[in-house]
Amino acid sequence: MKIALAGNPNSGKTTLFNALTGSTQYVGNWPGVTVEKKDGKLKGHKDVTIQDLPGIYSLSPYTLEEVVTRRYLINETPDAIINIIDGTNLERNLYLTTQLAELGIPMVLAVNMYDIIEKKGDKIDLDQLGQLFGCKAVTLSALKNKGTQEVAEEAIKLAHNHKVSEHPHVFVGSVEHALAHIEESIENKVDASKLRWFAVKVFERDEKVLAELKLDQAVLNEIEGHIADCEKEMDDDSESIITNQRYTFIKNSINKVLTKKNPHQTLST
Ligand code: BGO
Structure with missing residues (x-):
């Protein structure tokens, strides 16, 4: 079984990858390009490979990392995706999520940096977040190795059931x-x-x-x-229409799922 790990740069992807695979990592390059390719076996599951994908903000065709990632997701279709997001930067991180959710691949939305969210006293309604984005949403702290194994277990479960939820309702x-x-x-x-x-x-x-x-x-x-x-x-032009509607959907979704203890706080830490 192959599980792909996708997310923005700085979302904690490397930290999670290391926690899941330990010392079993294999590092090479994606075919034809000098973009690092890493995979490893999930600890305790010899039959489960975790495929790390380059950190990206979007599945557009403009950077090598984006092209490598989408080529892999489309042509090699992993059994499930773990989409790790920085839970303290929902708006920016969920942009990629809206695109990954359209791929028809079972997906776990892994809301990372949960230690910071808890410390601030904020709350995220995971059930509703999952429903809005058509996937299973869970929280974790990759740094503190809390909830990491559970994320992988959820991905395995979805992959076994071939469970793909409905597409998110993003467009007018x-x-x-x-x-x-x-x-x-x-x-x-x-x-x-x-x-x-x-x-x-x-x-x-x-x-x-x-x-x-x-x-x-x-x-x-x-x-x-x-x-x-x-x-x-x-x-408007078609590409901007899609981008703008993704952001509108994300903003509306965040309003529904995020309860801030201190609504006037703007810094992420
Ligand atoms: C530095 N919680 C917290 N608080 N931090 C986390 C978590 C989490 O759950 N997960 C990851 N981080 P990467 P990409 C750093 O390196 O895995 C932190 O790009 C620092 N470094 O420790 O590298 C993680 O692979 C000096 O932080 O992400 C890392 O996706 C000061 O998020 C950063 C502060 O994680 C990015 C942080 C020298």
Whole structure:
């Protein structure tokens, strides 16, 4: 079984990876690029490999790290993803989460730095967070090695059950309308579970994905018509529409799940 570990830089990914794999790590490079590739066996589970992925903020095609990560998630499809996030920086970290949740892979949302959150007296409604993002949410402190094993156990459980939840409801009606048309046009080209991820990327006119899908010109023209209609209606370009709606969804979600003991406190420590 293969479990991928994904998250932003500084989310505590290395700390968690070390806690989970101990001294069994194998370090190399991703094929063709000088981006470090690390994997290791989960302690106490010889049959479970933890695949560390480069620290990234997004699954867009703009950095080597992003390209490596999405190529792995799409082509090698791990049995589950552990998405580690810095719980003291929810807004920034959940941006990647909205994208990972579209991949149709069972996922655990691992809210790290819980020691800091507790110290501040803040509370996160994990059930609601999980429901909103369509995954299982748990807390941990990788630094204090608290909850780390439980995160891995949750991932194993989801992988065994092939449990993928519903996609988060991120986009407004006119975007959903265009996405539905795109999904219909590409459904014979991609794995059903990954349809949503591919449709959003096509909507964003992601060149790498478009090159990979090799769609007929007539289909491309039709899709372009739907994207252009949506852009006109929303007076913005398609990539910005998607980004803005992800952030709106995240802000609304944080308002629902985070209770701050001191609402006026702005520093993260
Ligand atoms: C330094 N709680 C707390 N409080 N800190 C944590 C936790 C946690 O649960 N998990 C990780 N950290 P990485 P990426 C540091 O290195 O694993 C800390 O990039 C410092 N270093 O200890 O490296 C962790 O792999 C000097 O902090 O993240 C590390 O994702 C002063 O978060 C940082 C303060 O963890 C990033 C912190 C010389």
